[in-house]
Amino acid sequence: xxxxxxxxxxxxxxxxxxxxxxxxxxxxxxxxxxxxxxxxxxxxxxxxxxxxxxxxxxxxxxxxxxxxxxxxxxxxxxxxxxxxxxxxxxxxxxxxxxxxxxxxxxxxxxxxxxxxxxxxxxxxxxxxxxxxxxxxxxxxxxxxxxxxxxxxxxxxxxxxxxxxxxxxxxxxxxxxxxxxxxxxxxxxxxxxxxxxxxxxxxxxxxxxxxxxxxxxxxxxxxxxxxxxxxxxxxxxxxxxxxxxxxxxxxxxxxxxxxxxxxxxxxxxxxxxxxxxxxxxxxxxxxxxxxxxxxxxxxxxxxxxxxxxxxxxxxxxxxxxxxxxxxxxxxxxxxxxxxxxxxxxxxxxxxxxxxxxxxxxxxxxxxxxxxxxxxxxxxxxxxxxxxxxxxxxxxxxxxxxxxxxxxxxxxxxxxxxxxxxxxxxxxxxxxxxxxxxxxxxxxxxxxxxxxxxxxxxxxxxxxxxxxxxxxxxxxxxxxxxxxxxxxxxxxxxxxxxxxxxxxxxxxxxxxxxxxxxxxxxxxxxxxxxxxxxxxxxxxxxxxxxxxxxxxxxxxxxxxxxxxxxxxxxxxxxxxxxxxxxxxxxxxxxxxxxxxxxxxx
Amino acid sequence: xxxxxxxxxxxxxxxxxxxxxxxxxxxxxxxxxxxxxxxxxxxxxxxxxxxxxxxxxxxxxxxxxxxxxxxxxxxxxxxxxxxxxxxxxxxxxxxxxxxxxxxxxxxxxxxxxxxxxxxxxxxxxxxxxx
Numbered sequence: 001x002x003x004x005x006x007x008x009x010x011x012x013x014x015x016x017x018x019x020x021x022x023x024x025x026x027x028x029x030x031x032x033x034x035x036x037x038x039x040x041x042x043x044x045x046x047x048x049x050x051x052x053x054x055x056x057x058x059x060x061x062x063x064x065x066x067x068x069x070x071x072x073x074x075x076x077x078x079x080x081x082x083x084x085x086x087x088x089x090x091x092x093x094x095x096x097x098x099x100x101x102x103x104x105x106x107x108x109x110x111x112x113x114x115x116x117x118x119x120x121x122x123x124x125x126x127x128x129x130x131x132x133x134x135x136x137x138x139x140x141x142x143x144x145x146x147x148x149x150x151x152x153x154x155x156x157x158x159x160x161x162x163x164x165x166x167x168x169x170x171x172x173x174x175x176x177x178x179x180x181x182x183x184x185x186x187x188x189x190x191x192x193x194x195x196x197x198x199x200x201x202x203x204x205x206x207x208x209x210x211x212x213x214x215x216x217x218x219x220x221x222x223x224x225x226x227x228x229x230x231x232x233x234x235x236x237x238x239x240x241x242x243x244x245x246x247x248x249x250x251x252x253x254x255x256x257x258x259x260x261x262x263x264x265x266x267x268x269x270x271x272x273x274x275x276x277x278x279x280x281x282x283x284x285x286x287x288x289x290x291x292x293x294x295x296x297x298x299x300x301x302x303x304x305x306x307x308x309x310x311x312x313x314x315x316x317x318x319x320x321x322x323x324x325x326x327x328x329x330x331x332x333x334x335x336x337x338x339x340x341x342x343x344x345x346x347x348x349x350x351x352x353x354x355x356x357x358x359x360x361x362x363x364x365x366x367x368x369x370x371x372x373x374x375x376x377x378x379x380x381x382x383x384x385x386x387x388x389x390x391x392x393x394x395x396x397x398x399x400x401x402x403x404x405x406x407x408x409x410x411x412x413x414x415x416x417x418x419x420x421x422x423x424x425x426x427x428x429x430x431x432x433x434x435x436x437x438x439x440x441x442x443x444x445x446x447x448x449x450x451x452x453x454x455x456x457x458x459x460x461x462x463x464x465x466x467x468x469x470x471x472x473x474x475x476x477x478x479x480x481x482x483x484x485x486x487x488x489x490x491x492x493x494x495x496x497x498x499x500x501x502x503x504x505x506x507x508x509x510x511x512x513x514x515x516x517x518x519x520x521x522x523x524x525x526x527x528x529x530x531x532x533x534x535x536x537x538x539x540x541x542x543x544x545x546x547x548x549x550x551x552x553x554x555x556x557x558x559x560x561x562x563x564x565x566x567x568x569x570x571x572x573x574x575x576x577x578x579x580x581x582x583x584x585x586x587x588x589x590x591x592x593x594x595x596x597x598x599x
Numbered sequence: 600x601x602x603x604x605x606x607x608x609x610x611x612x613x614x615x616x617x618x619x620x621x622x623x624x625x626x627x628x629x630x631x632x633x634x635x636x637x638x639x640x641x642x643x644x645x646x647x648x649x650x651x652x653x654x655x656x657x658x659x660x661x662x663x664x665x666x667x668x669x670x671x672x673x674x675x676x677x678x679x680x681x682x683x684x685x686x687x688x689x690x691x692x693x694x695x696x697x698x699x700x701x702x703x704x705x706x707x708x709x710x711x712x713x714x715x716x717x718x719x720x721x722x723x724x725x726x727x728x729x
Contacts, residue, residue: 002622035653057626057667081639081670120623130609131616132624139606253602261605 002056008043011051022070042206044119045360059100062087092356114322118206126248129209137328142262147221157332158344163317166410176222176304176314184224185313190231193277194393197424199348200318204238208245214321227268277448282315296496339365343409353427366407384429392421395501397508417508433530434513439467445502456499459490475521532583543595546571550587633666636684640673648681654700
């Protein structure tokens with residue numbers, strides 16, 4: 001038997017490492033340590049219900065396990081063969097416990113390619129990676145000794161950059177391979193910055209060797225002997241696991257001089273970023289690695305011509321790289337058979353927001369938003385209504401009900417006014433105010449703008465001010481026109497991808513939720529009840545019994561007694577002075593008679 | 600650890616290591632390997648199901664047969680414990696009763712390897728839903 005315990009950042013934060021230790025101790029106490037293997041793995045993706053413990057071979061999937069539960073699992077499941085029901089996943093729709101992962105809707109529609117080893121192997125053990133065909137692709141590529149043929153395989157597979165832009169990876173390699181220089185570099189972009197996206201971190205934490213192997217393959221193809229990983233210093237666990245993996249690969253002769261007797265030398269170093277969003281843009285990333293300010297520069301020259309240290313460099317995203325070894329092992333035909341016409345393979349999404357099953361999922365391109373949200377995601381929390389889904393992070397847009405059946409791929413998302421981005425997917429329900437959400441994303445881009453070009457530095461600030469004005473109830477119809485016009489100007493004139501895409505949330509919400517903007521501007525109302533300045537707490541005099549509790553709870557003493565006594569009541573009802581109310585909600589929270597509502 | 604010197608070295612190491620995670624690989628696609636369920640409720644355990652299960656795991660491993668051996672709850676044949684259910688890929692499951700280690704060996708040799716039926720098959724009294 002194997003016990004797989006999630007050692008990703010999320011589960012580790014909920015004591016999964018203690019669970020590992022506890023299991024080892026319990027098994028030892030029962031003389032089972034030889035029969036049951038305890039393995040700390042990478043992320044299972046089902047972060048909503050972590051920590052996860054999976055029992056092999058029966059695939060029992062225990063959720064929200066605490067260190068205190070370990071004794072029961074050992075005693076009941078491992079010794080007696082009885083599953084611990086209360087720890088099994090509870091299906092939100094059927095209200096029934098699901099016995100194993102094969103029957104969970106969360107996993108049914110997923111195809112795990114980039115995440116193939118996450119939650120399956122111990123990431124700090126190179127032997128488990130090798131046992132899963134690890135480094136076989138590198139071995140083949142080196143033995144065949146034909147970089148052009150390998151590039152051709154990647155080109156034919158149709159793999160496109162998973163970091164957001166969707167540029168064909170094979171073509172990128174081809175361009176870099178054709179530029180000659182005494183030194184070239186292959187760079188892994190692990191500067192994952194979209195709020196809520198964490199697939200790159202999970203891959204590095206759960207399967208670091210796949211990145212090392214892919215970088216070595218890429219290095220061989222473009223003629224680079226040096227690999228660099230640009231990774232955020234905020235990802236300590238990913239950095240640790242990657243470093244362990246690099247050390248192990250060197251020890252096994254899979255990095256270093258004369259790899260597998262082929263005469264090819266390759267080694268990898270890490271470079272830490274300080275966590276600036278703009279450094280995910282490849283030119284800014286390269287400047288940051290060189291020790292310069294993390295600011296983008298105009299392309300061309302492209303990094304493939306003049307990159308790190310003015311040498312030809314090829315920058316690939318983590319998830320892109322994770323696909324490479326599988327494509328080589330299983331062939332481009334297999335990979336190209338998954339997905340849609342122009343977007344092949346799978347995409348990892350970080351599913352977040354108001355869905356039941358928050359987590360990391362990998363689905364084939366061409367799946368619909370409906371399948372992702374209502375089947376894998378288990379639908380909207382608390383039975384509320386779906387309103388919108390935001391894809392592509394601060395550079396993307398909001399999609400609505402009418403897009404639910406659109407197959408997801410690079411081109412369809414762009415046509416719908418959003419983008420793939422790195423794969424953030426935030427689901428919103430009817431209680432979300434689209435103007436406030438847009439303001440939130442602009443908050444982020446204003447903060448993260450490097451300030452080099454005026455459209456982004458000043459333009460985004462102005463967009464943010466206009467949105468703020470609208471949420472305060474001071475907006476005009478002219479402001480809405482201004483938002484639209486300014487957005488187009490920024491898109492057309494900003495220097496890099498950050499600025500060119502930052503107005504996307506504004507444009508897509510104006511297009512899809514025009515009525516909601518108008519409600520804020522004309523009616524001075526926030527339909528979702530989120531904009532504090534636009535809402536009123538009102539006491540219903542017929543329901544109010546006049547107990548006066550609200551007046552005591554009110555921190556700014558705005559609630560006074562009226563002289564109206566409702567029929568059947570003994571005391572006069574209370575009333576809120578709207579001019580002084582700070583909309584803290586304390587009165588509503590304290591009222592036992594549901595007499596206070598938001599209007 | 601010595602360095603891996605060439606591709607055939609790597610392949611050899613892979614073959615050696617594969618057993619380590621085979622159980623996990625098989626559980627990923629249980630329908631493609633032999634699946635054995637051992638009834639391990641109180642009555643099964645009292646009749647020696649634990650020894651049978653350990654024997655099955657070791658014996659299948661020794662003979663290099665890809666299989667997933669799981670313990671399950673009571674299968675309802677308390678009169679014939681220990682009971683095991685054997686499902687070969689693409690075939691209907693069969694339930695064997697009164698399985699001791701000797702019987703288990705016979706089941707492996709005759710049924711699993713050669714496909715011959717052996718004594719002790721119990722009439723199915725249930726259907727599994729997947």
